[in-house]
Amino acid sequence: MVKKHKFSVLSVILFFSFGMASAQLSLLKDFENSNLIAKNVSIREQQILVDSLIAAEAEFEEFDEEEYPAGYLYTEWDNSTLNPYQVKIAALPDSFVINCSDFFPPVENAVTSEYGFRWGRFHAGTDFRVKVGDSIRSAFDGKVRITKMGKGKKGYGYFIVVRHDNGLETLYAHLSKILVKPDQIVKSGEIIGLGGNTGRSTGPHLHFEMRFLGNAFNPRKMVDFECFSVYNDTYTIKKKGTFSEMTDYLNNPARYYTVKSGDTLGKIARNHRTTIAKIQQLNKMGKSTTIRAGKKLRIS
Ligand SMILES: [Zn+2]
Known part of the structure; x- marks a missing residue:
């Protein structure tokens, strides 16, 4: 369900007008001139036209940006696509002030994996230790946009995306249970799901992800996860700065590993979620080339 609200009443009516058969188009002009009876148009045809105009108005009602959190910032509301906006970092506003004074920690447990590059791929969120069934809470006031099961064993498992009044979106993944429905209003700190181990998860x-116009950034820039509180009541998103890890990664995706004694290519490949063949190819190694401790290997 994608709702765009880029249309004015006029454009919606014009759309309907041009979509109509030419007979109906002339009917519209007649209608405006109140000449329907004089031109001997049937009651049935009048009814069709009136119904079309009512439908056009009803359609417009759905595109009320007031209905959606930060509707002035986002051009659509989509209950299934994680990032329907496709706004590149370079196209973001230079700076945007987020009111994060209503922040509530999703959980108050230890961080087990940081945002950023790891295991040969980019980790777009922060991981927290939970027990299956632990309460997971909305980080800010907002409205639930997506609740679903990610595809296959490689994805987010059961996950929730919430759009917040402050312009951010947050994502909560690997849940055992979802306790909210799409389009449901939630308050900061409200329990929205239960912790779990679904999707690509080894425990x-x-x-947890924070996103701005579809682009994930490191939640630690705003939140102190040792104290579970925000550093300030506002956080200024800066096009240059907030997304630095992602920009660095995109600009320089090559990553290196220094071989330690006892390492084998198989072990390095496994640990970095890659293959022996890929490492050999990246480092222009022959099939029989051996590795030595201290040697730097490109692993992605
Ligand atoms: Zn993660």
Whole structure:
């Protein structure tokens, strides 16, 4: 369900007008001139036209940006696509002030994995230790946009995306249970799901993301996860700065590993979620080339 609200009443009516058969189009002009009876148009045809105009008005009602959190910032509300906006970092506003004074920690447990590059891929969130069934809470006031099961064993498992009044979106993944429905209003601190181990997960944990116009950034820039509180009541998103880890990664995706004694190519490949063949190819190694401790290997 994608709702765009880029249309004015006029454009919706014009759309309907041009979509109509030419007979109906001339009917519209007649209608405006109140000449329907004089031109001997049937009651049935009048009814069709009136119904179309009512439908056009009803359609417009759905595009009320007031209905959606930060509707002035986001051009659509989509209950299934994680990032329907596709706004590149370079296209973001230079700076945007987020009111984060209503922040509530999703969980108050230890961080087990940080945002950033790891295991040969980019980790777009922060992981927290949870037990299956632990309460997971909305980080700010907002409205639930997505509740679903990620595809296959590689994804987020059961996850929730909430759009917040402050312009952010947050994502909560690997849940055992979802306790909210799409389009449901939630308050900061409200329990929205239960911690779990679904999707690409090797033990119960919460994968938590903060996103701005579809782009994930490190939640630690705003939140102190040792005290579970925000550093300030506002956080200024800066196009240059807030997304630095992602920009660095995109600009320089090559990553290196220094071989330690006892390492084998198989072990390094396993630990970095890659293959022996890929490492050999990246480092222009022959099939029989051996590795030595201290040697730097490109692993992605
Ligand atoms: Zn994660």
